[in-house]
Each structure stands twice: as structure tokens, then as C-alpha cells.
Amino acid sequence: MTEDESERPPRRRSPWGAIALVMLSGLAMMRNGASVDDGPPQPAAAAAVSVQSGQQPGQAAEPPAPPPGLELLEHSSVQRIRIPAIKVDAPVMTVGLDAQGYIDAPPPQDPNLAGWYLNGISPGQSGSAVLVGHVDNAQGPAVFYGLGSVQKGNHIEVERYDGRTAVFEVYGVEVFSKETFPGARVYGDTGQQELRVITCGGGYSKAKGYDGNVVVFARMVATR
Numbered sequence: 001m002t003e004d005e006s007e008r009p010p011r012r013r014s015p016w017g018a019i020a021l022v023m024l025s026g027l028a029m030m031r032n033g034a035s036v037d038d039g040p041p042q043p044a045a046a047a048a049v050s051v052q053s054g055q056q057p058g059q060a061a062e063p064p065a066p067p068p069g070l071e072l073l074e075h076s077s078v079q080r081i082r083i084p085a086i087k088v089d090a091p092v093m094t095v096g097l098d099a100q101g102y103i104d105a106p107p108p109q110d111p112n113l114a115g116w117y118l119n120g121i122s123p124g125q126s127g128s129a130v131l132v133g134h135v136d137n138a139q140g141p142a143v144f145y146g147l148g149s150v151q152k153g154n155h156i157e158v159e160r161y162d163g164r165t166a167v168f169e170v171y172g173v174e175v176f177s178k179e180t181f182p183g184a185r186v187y188g189d190t191g192q193q194e195l196r197v198i199t200c201g202g203g204y205s206k207a208k209g210y211d212g213n214v215v216v217f218a219r220m221v222a223t224r
Helices: 015-026 183-187
Strands: 078-083 088-095 114-117 127-133 155-160 165-177 193-205 209-223
Touching: 078 127, 088 127, 127 183, 155 193, 155 209, 165 193, 183 193
Parallel strands: 088 114, 127 193
Antiparallel strands: 078 088, 078 155, 114 127, 155 165, 165 209, 193 209
């Protein structure tokens, strides 16, 4: 890691600001011999979260208002994630903290597996729930290989262990450098039922792997 130790958030209290730099930098960064040009899709500029006039650079605009009467769900573990637009239908395991006190990643051996931090916000609660997964592994593409091609308006379905499914609508997809990852913007509580889906992305080198993270911003629009 090149992150300045003095800039890391307190361990075991506020790991979110370190996810992109610590946990996601540990996600599979192997391209199985493929050229850089053959890598995973990256978000288009048009997919970025809109920034309202008068906001400071790097600040996200307010997410779209949820439908009237949208149900607020209770806490529940996550069972499955589906992103029909990119043909993702994957089980979700809970992930905890590693020996250093940071969010862990799902095992890279299973390419079709996502992770949800068990002590975080549940999808459907007020706040920003976070799901993570590998972009690839030693054998090739993994669960979130196509995440950069998700578009505004696409739906993400998160099946919970309480039998409820939270449906989210994408309103932005961006790639951020690991060195300047905007933790407060990505993980901050908007006061709405939000979802962030994250994997590695950006530029790639064999020496250092991917230099960024692809982040999907979505807000809940329905339950069933």
C-alpha cells in the first residue's frame, strides 16, 4: 500500500473510507495474460452522477427522490444480487474485517460470488449499503467484470434472507482512482435507501494491478 498511514481512518470503527484503498486493492487484479485493451468495460462519461451547479468539484448531486410511500426495510443479511443488464445473478456472502481491521473481500476462487459487509447497512435500510466483488481472477472474468457497462436506469435486485427483495435503480456509474477515492461521497448517508456496488477498474499494469474502482450508485425504487 502507498497510502499514508496517518491518513487512514480508525480501525474497527470507521472502515468505509479505507475500502477502496485496502480491500478493493486486494481484489483479483490478474488479467490472465490478456492485453490491457481487452480489459473490463469502463464507465462512459455520460454515466457519471450529475453535479448540480454551485457544487464543489467532486460533490455528488442529490439522488433522485424515492417513490411516495416506499417501504423502509429492517436489517437483514443479503442472499443474492441480480443485475439483469449485465447478466449478473450471484450469491452473496457476508464479509467481515481482516486481521488489520479492514473490510475483507470474497474468496477469489469463486468467480460468481459477491460480498456484503455484515456490520454495514442492509439494502433497503436508510443509508448506503455496499456490495463488492471481483472483476476477474486467475481464470478470467469474475462476477462484476461487466459492472462498468451498467447504465443509468438499469435495475439491481438484492434478495435478502428475510424473504424481501429490494429493487434499486442506477443513477450513476463512475471510476475513481484508488489514490483519491472520495469515501465520503461514495459511502455517505444521503438520508435515502441507497446501494453502492464496487469492483476494481481503471488503468491496469501487471506490476500494480488496477489503479481504480468502478462504483455504481443506485437508489431503492421498489420492494417485493
